[in-house]
Amino acid sequence: MSEKKIRVGIVGFGTVGCGVAKILFDQKETIQQKTGADLELAKIVDLDITTPRSVDVPEELLSTDINDIAGDDSIDIAVVLVGGTTAAKDIQIKMLQSGKNVVTANKALLAKHGAELFSVARENNVCIAFEASCAGGIPIISAIRSGLAANDIERIYGILNGTSNYILTCMEQNGDDFPAVLERAQELGYAEADPTLDINGGDCGHKLAILASLCFGCEFEFSDVTYEGIEKIAITDIECGREMGYSLKLLGVAEKQPCGEYTLQVSPSFVPSDEIIAQVPGPFNAVSLFGSCVGHTMYYGRGAGMMPTASAVTADIIEIVSGNSKHLFDNLKLKPREETKPLVADIKDQQKRFYIRIQAKDEPGVLAKMSSALGENGISIRGALQQEAPAQKNYVTVVITTHKTSRNMIDDALNKIDEMNIIAGEPVCIQIVEIPGDEG
Numbered sequence: 001m002s003e004k005k006i007r008v009g010i011v012g013f014g015t016v017g018c019g020v021a022k023i024l025f026d027q028k029e030t031i032q033q034k035t036g037a038d039l040e041l042a043k044i045v046d047l048d049i050t051t052p053r054s055v056d057v058p059e060e061l062l063s064t065d066i067n068d069i070a071g072d073d074s075i076d077i078a079v080v081l082v083g084g085t086t087a088a089k090d091i092q093i094k095m096l097q098s099g100k101n102v103v104t105a106n107k108a109l110l111a112k113h114g115a116e117l118f119s120v121a122r123e124n125n126v127c128i129a130f131e132a133s134c135a136g137g138i139p140i141i142s143a144i145r146s147g148l149a150a151n152d153i154e155r156i157y158g159i160l161n162g163t164s165n166y167i168l169t170c171m172e173q174n175g176d177d178f179p180a181v182l183e184r185a186q187e188l189g190y191a192e193a194d195p196t197l198d199i200n201g202g203d204c205g206h207k208l209a210i211l212a213s214l215c216f217g218c219e220f221e222f223s224d225v226t227y228e229g230i231e232k233i234a235i236t237d238i239e240c241g242r243e244m245g246y247s248l249k250l251l252g253v254a255e256k257q258p259c260g261e262y263t264l265q266v267s268p269s270f271v272p273s274d275e276i277i278a279q280v281p282g283p284f285n286a287v288s289l290f291g292s293c294v295g296h297t298m299y300y301g302r303g304a305g306m307m308p309t310a311s312a313v314t315a316d317i318i319e320i321v322s323g324n325s326k327h328l329f330d331n332l333k334l335k336p337r338e339e340t341k342p343l344v345a346d347i348k349d350q351q352k353r354f355y356i357r358i359q360a361k362d363e364p365g366v367l368a369k370m371s372s373a374l375g376e377n378g379i380s381i382r383g384a385l386q387q388e389a390p391a392q393k394n395y396v397t398v399v400i401t402t403h404k405t406s407r408n409m410i411d412d413a414l415n416k417i418d419e420m421n422i423i424a425g426e427p428v429c430i431q432i433v434e435i436p437g438d439e440g
Ligand SMILES: NC(=O)C1=CN([C@@H]2O[C@H](COP(=O)(O)OP(=O)(O)OC[C@H]3O[C@@H](n4cnc5c(N)ncnc54)[C@H](OP(=O)(O)O)[C@@H]3O)[C@@H](O)[C@H]2O)C=CC1
Pocket: 011, 012, 013, 014, 015, 016, 017, 045, 046, 047, 048, 081, 082, 083, 084, 087, 088, 105, 106, 107, 108, 132, 133, 136, 189, 190, 191, 192, 193, 303, 304, 305, 306, 309
């Protein structure tokens, strides 16, 4: 570990940027004692340096000019904490080309342009460290790259988005309304600036693409992920699930299939309530990894929020100072896309059980029509429940669970049902998953 003072610049003084500044001030001595790294916060750049932030910093540290970091040769590490994939990309490239090692938490950018950014880093003999991009404060990338280095990893699954898990938990435990909880998740700093990707499964998909690349040694990107979010989930779904012994979670799953292809999927999933993953609350994440030597390992912690994420960012700064990050980055060999063609058995062909919620006309024969459409597609019904229609309402909620079938078959049957003009709105379809066990 270097004894010299390491000067750090932060771009993006929002939720995570403030957390990193706070750690660099408050934990300075602890970090130096534990690691020998003497970290100095040299500059903070943001578009807006007048709005009060959650941490006080000397005024002279603040700037709106990116060149105050990029053009300052005394700054060794640029911590880029700007979201999105446009300005953030330009900033990262500028920092790499200025010879700075970069720390980022931006999973959207890595999942979309990781290969390009990595090659710019290599051309400039610097590295990109990205522990905070996946699962917030959980050191999951370190676990994959160092702790589990001796293993072939066969499967990874987990809860990778704190915002959606917080929303589902509040809906399940307190019956809270979706939009109100989302607003709270934004106030608490869990959600993205634009929370669309939190709730539509995209953010979890970004993280899954990054983790799958590291686990399987192939260049996956976001377009390889089939994803669905929690936007259509209603409290009824959570309550029905509970009655059946399930908890609703947004799961990301990446697996190497026996045929050698890979599947990368994000979807709301009913998981048996007695599974550990079913009990992960609020903004917490949990990630399960299956290694060829170690078997099942599981990692748990806060997946979103200022301080947990800043903790992971600071760990990366320290790893850069120690030389570990550069070493790991230089040795990170991912099979290029053209070579691996990593994709992907059609997830919608996989056999699973499903839960379907439909608003059906409250008329004789409607249930029979729906079950015959399902039957024609070879779908066997395991259970069905019809809630009594409130007075004056013409539609009732019907919940059907199926035996194993494919999502393609379900979608086809639901299209046929839709054409019959007997339902209102879009049906909600949720997979019921079996959590893979600890074999051996
Ligand atoms: N919050 C969390 O829990 C986690 C976040 N992340 C990731 O970390 C990154 C930062 O997230 P977070 O801190 O929550 O986001 P915030 O929106 O809170 O902060 C981003 C900051 O960057 C500023 N900014 C935007 N564009 C520029 C620019 N061109 N130059 C300088 N500053 C700019 C923003 O200003 P303005 O507000 O004016 O746009 C804002 O102050 C994102 O990529 C996010 O996905 C990762 C893990 C967890």
